[in-house]
Amino acid sequence: xxxxxxxxxxxxxxxxxxxxxxxxxxxxxxxxxxxxxxxxxxxxxxxxxxxxxxxxxxxxxxxxxxxxxxxxxxxxxxxxxxxxxxxxxxxxxxxxxxxxxxxxxxxxxxxxxxxx
Amino acid sequence: xxxxxxxxxxxxxxxxxxxxxxxxxxxxxxxxxxxxxxxxxxxxxxxxxxxxxxxxxxxxxxxxxxxxxxxxxxxxxxxxxxxxxxxxxxxxxxxxxxxxxxxxxxxxxxxx
Numbered sequence: 460x461x462x463x464x465x466x467x468x469x470x471x472x473x474x475x476x477x478x479x480x481x482x483x484x485x486x487x488x489x490x491x492x493x494x495x496x497x498x499x500x501x502x503x504x505x506x507x508x509x510x511x512x513x514x515x516x517x518x519x520x521x522x523x524x525x526x527x528x529x530x531x532x533x534x535x536x537x538x539x540x541x542x543x544x545x546x547x548x549x550x551x552x553x554x555x556x557x558x559x560x561x562x563x564x565x566x567x568x569x570x571x572x573x574x575x
Numbered sequence: 576x577x578x579x580x581x582x583x584x585x586x587x588x589x590x591x592x593x594x595x596x597x598x599x600x601x602x603x604x605x606x607x608x609x610x611x612x613x614x615x616x617x618x619x620x621x622x623x624x625x626x627x628x629x630x631x632x633x634x635x636x637x638x639x640x641x642x643x644x645x646x647x648x649x650x651x652x653x654x655x656x657x658x659x660x661x662x663x664x665x666x667x668x669x670x671x672x673x674x675x676x677x678x679x680x681x682x683x684x685x686x687x
Contacts, residue, residue: 566618
């Protein structure tokens with residue numbers, strides 16, 4: 460079965476510090492991968508998605524970036540965090556090609572980021 | 576902006592009652608809809624999905640109804656339990672799209 464991992468689970472960082480959040484998927488190959496941010500009491504905002512290694516699409520301009528160095532690894536980074544970067548960051552995956560109803564996304568446990 | 580929204584931000588029910596959570600969508604090209612459940616501090620969990628060529632789909636204690644005429648989606652939970660307390664999101668996706676569009680969520684509170 461497929462599993463998705465995120466770490467760290469929680470993170471407290473000062474303004475201006477760098478950020479690296481990691482997401483890995485097990486049990487599937489060639490997944491689509493996604494990064495979302497969820498502000499408190501709000502819905503999910505898509506930040507990045509990737510259909511393959513080194514193929515990243517950005518949905519929202521910001522000071523965040525994403526990379527996919529391996530097929531099942533997705534990293535969210537920042538060189539200098541802002542207060543507004545605080546939130547709950549979720550990684551998700553979906554099957555790229557399937558006879559099943561594609562585009563169902565399966566989410567990881569999330570990382571709670573607090574920028575002080 | 577978001578094209579998928581929910582009618583009510585909160586819903587409170589008694590244990591054992593049936594719950595109905597509603598969602599309106601505006602993108603007539605959307606072909607696929609999903610309901611997610613998100614418990615506090617956790618990632619959203621897939622509950623049930625439905626394609627636009629269907630108007631009803633049933634799972635275990637849950638039913639999703641789709642009314643394309645009025646662009647309305649609903650999630651019915653039978654015999655609601657305290658463990659059903661969570662935020663419920665609907666999401667839509669066009670077949671050719673790669674991203675889901677999420678609504679703002681409805682918080683379901685179940686009291687014993």
